[in-house]
Amino acid sequence: MAVLDAFDCSGRTAVVTGASRGIGRAIALSLAEAGADVVPAARSEESLETVVGEIEDRGGDSLFQPTDVTDEADVETLFERVGEEMGSPDVLVNNAGINPGDALGTPEAVAMEGYDRTLDVNLRGAFLCARIAGEGSVESVVNVASVGGLVGLPRQHPYVASKHGLVGITKSMAIDWAPEVRVNAVAPGYVATELTKEAMENEGLKESLLSRTPLERFADPEEIAAPVVFLASDAASYVTGACLGVDGGWTAR
Ligand SMILES: NC(=O)c1ccc[n+]([C@@H]2O[C@H](COP(=O)([O-])OP(=O)(O)OC[C@H]3O[C@@H](n4cnc5c(N)ncnc54)[C@H](OP(=O)(O)O)[C@@H]3O)[C@@H](O)[C@H]2O)c1
Known part of the structure; x- marks a missing residue:
C-alpha cells in the first residue's frame, strides 16, 4: 500500500x-523498526551501548558515540563520526531534555544554576545539534x-521557557531551511x-495530572515515538514548522 510506504x-x-532511556530510546527503536539506521546519543555509556544493540537487533546499523549535547566538541565529533561511517544524517531528533530539582518551584525559589542548565540542555543543545546537522544533508528535524x-506549567519555569523556545526555533528554522529541510516538533x-x-x-500530584488529561492515563514512550516517526518520514512531506500535541487531550482544555 503506497500510504504505508511513505x-x-x-x-x-x-x-x-x-x-539512552525513556522516550528517546523508544524513538530510536521505532525508527529502526521503520527501516532507518539509527545513532543514539547521550552520556550514559552502559545504557547507550544497550540501545545500540537493540537497534542492531531490529536490523538497523548503529554506532556507539557517547555525547553531551551541551558540549560543542562532543556534538561535532558525533556528526563527524556518523558522516564518515554511516553517511551524513538525513534525520535528527532532538530529544535530550532535563527538568532538574533545582529548577523547580516558584520563580523566587529557582536556582539560577538550575535555570541555566535546563536551558543549556533543552534549548541550546537542540539548537547546536540542528545547526551542525544542517551543515550536512539533513532532511527532517x-x-x-x-x-x-x-x-x-506551575513551578516549572526554566523547563517551560526552554520548551517554548524549542517550539519557537522549530518555526523559525522551518522557514529558514525550507524547502530543503522540514523542521517540526511534538x-x-x-x-x-x-x-x-x-x-x-x-499520589496527589498524579491524580491532579490525570484529572487534567481527557484520555485519563499517561502515555507510553512508544506513543510519542510513533508520531515522531510520522514527522520524520515522507508521510509528513508537506508538514513543516508544526508542533503536534501528543498529550491525551491536555491542551484541548
Ligand atoms: N516524560 C514526560 O512526561 C515528558 C513530557 C513531555 C516532554 N518530555 C520530553 O521528552 C524528552 C525525553 O524525556 P524522558 O521522559 O524520556 O526523560 P528521561 O527518561 O530522563 O531521558 C532523558 C534523556 O536525555 C538524555 N540527556 C540528558 N542530558 C543530556 C545531555 N546533556 N546530553 C545528552 N543527552 C542528555 C539522558 O541521557 P544521559 O543521562 O545518559 O545523558 C536520557 O537519555 C525530554 O526532552 C523531555 O523534556 C518528556
Whole structure:
C-alpha cells in the first residue's frame, strides 16, 4: 500500500539525542523498526551501548558515540563520526531534555544554576545539534518539546521557557531551511519515564495530572515515538514548522 510506504525510513540515517532511556530510546527503536539506521546519543555509556544493540537487533546499523549535547566538541565529533561511517544524517531528533530539582518551584525559589542548565540542555543543545546537522544533508528535524512548550506549567519555569523556545526555533528554522529541510516538533503530555518518576510517586500530584488529561492515563514512550516517526518520514512531506500535541487531550482544555 503506497500510504504505508511513505512511513518507510529505509535507507535513512537518523541521530536521536537523549536516547539512552525513556522516550528517546523508544524513538530510536521505532525508527529502526521503520527501516532507518539509527545513532543514539547521550552520556550514559552502559545504557547507550544497550540501545545500540537493540537497534542492531531490529536490523538497523548503529554506532556507539557517547555525547553531551551541551558540549560543542562532543556534538561535532558525533556528526563527524556518523558522516564518515554511516553517511551524513538525513534525520535528527532532538530529544535530550532535563527538568532538574533545582529548577523547580516558584520563580523566587529557582536556582539560577538550575535555570541555566535546563536551558543549556533543552534549548541550546537542540539548537547546536540542528545547526551542525544542517551543515550536512539533513532532511527532517523533529524536536521533542512538551505541553510546557505550548501552555504554562506551575513551578516549572526554566523547563517551560526552554520548551517554548524549542517550539519557537522549530518555526523559525522551518522557514529558514525550507524547502530543503522540514523542521517540526511534538509536544508530549505526561509519559511515565525517569523524568516524571518523582511526580508519579506523589499520589496527589498524579491524580491532579490525570484529572487534567481527557484520555485519563499517561502515555507510553512508544506513543510519542510513533508520531515522531510520522514527522520524520515522507508521510509528513508537506508538514513543516508544526508542533503536534501528543498529550491525551491536555491542551484541548
Ligand atoms: N516524560 C514526560 O512526561 C515528558 C513530557 C513531555 C516532554 N518530555 C520530553 O521528552 C524528552 C525525553 O524525556 P524522558 O521522559 O524520556 O526523560 P528521561 O527518561 O530522563 O531521558 C532523558 C534523556 O536525555 C538524555 N540527556 C540528558 N542530558 C543530556 C545531555 N546533556 N546530553 C545528552 N543527552 C542528555 C539522558 O541521557 P544521559 O543521562 O545518559 O545523558 C536520557 O537519555 C525530554 O526532552 C523531555 O523534556 C518528556
